[in-house]
Amino acid sequence: MRRLKVIISYDGTHFSGYQVQPGERTVQAELERVLAIMHKGEKIKVTASGRTDARVHATGQTLHFDTPLSIPTEKYHKALNVQLPRDIRVLSVEEVANDFHARYSVVGKRYRYIWSCELIQSPFRRHYTVETNGVKPNVEAMQEAAKAIIGTHDFSCFCAANTSVKDKVRTVKTLQFEWHGEELHMVIEGNGFLYNMVRIIAGTLWEVGVGRRTIDNLALVVASEDRDKAGKTAPPQGLYLEKVFY
């Protein structure tokens, strides 16, 4: 058996998220369906770095699986892309040691969140950004408020209530805002993220940017360890899992 590390990109618009759910179209289900075809019906279990929610995108989701097939990785790569639907693309296939684990070996992740701040959101961007109806936030304030988030903290305040994870201490390494034309990007990198953490951070810092929350408030939110003190969870279609570090 060989272990393969596979990096994929997907348009999350028409998926009920990454993880298999009975009766739903998911990224994992599509991958395992195609692998079963390639393995003559044998079930090949795919393990990803983590799940993504419905409508959330990925430009660098990473996964592994074990395969008895000895075909070269390049051919594997092509065969996967031929069989997969067009909203999932395999970017790379690499043979790795058997102790590589797409989830347990993760040392960091980078996410991107995009708002489209033009007065009328382009119809071509409706599934890929969150519209602000022309509101342009105070990005300097958002960047300043982000200082309270960068570092190692118990991030219970930014974790969706419905989670079974006990240890909520994570390290946010960088959190930067960038304008790309009239689209505002938030790029966040850390050693791990709790359920909905990036979307809750995006929603909370947005409130700072539009003057509904002060810069100083962020330190109180983090210290509170209370989800109710943070802002709204920003919508899924603005979020991209961009890179997984090992």
Place this chain on the structure above:
Amino acid sequence: MRRLKVIISYDGTHFSGYQVQPGERTVQAELERVLAIMHKGEKIKVTASGRTDARVHATGQTLHFDTPLSIPTEKYHKALNVQLPRDIRVLSVEEVANDFHARYSVVGKRYRYIWSCELIQSPFRRHYTVETNGVKPNVEAMQEAAKAIIGTHDFSCFCAANTSVKDKVRTVKTLQFEWHGEELHMVIEGNGFLYNMVRIIAGTLWEVGVGRRTIDNLALVVASEDRDKAGKTAPPQGLYLEKVFY
């Protein structure tokens, strides 16, 4: 009655083209459905600069209609965008003289055609560009061959067979290729275009770019006035109606 000139953008992916067709989702049908709501059931006929095919996009389609409503154009604009589906956006609403006609007053149009030339097409671009599987054409050759198209010609060679138009003389004012990262854009402007003309030009010049047709061949194609001498019709999802000139 006031006449309004309206500029719209639409993502053509989920439309069976611009023009009303029974039982199909079309841009015109959506516009007229929304106008009927705004006019309490009264049918308001919309006239566009011309039709676009299924999956073809627009960033500057232009249309007119007559309305008995006296609400300000700004409010009209907002009301339309509130009611319209998200894959159609109204970019502007302007009151015009009653002799303005979205189709008959046209003096020119600009189209854009986009190929994505990266090895693996981004899943986010699958509906908005045509993939070349990593093939990067010789753009200098395409630009040189385009010289045979620029100017005033009978363009029967670039007109789909199923058309009722008699006079096929048109003037192509400019035809330029531009790289935007790994995406190749063809921008073409002229006083008018025959049915499928831009897509047939794109398909024919592409053949020059990949060495399947010589630069010199283009003059023969144009002179032949024979559709069969030109190349394949390029796929619809790469095409954008960008601007209509009056």
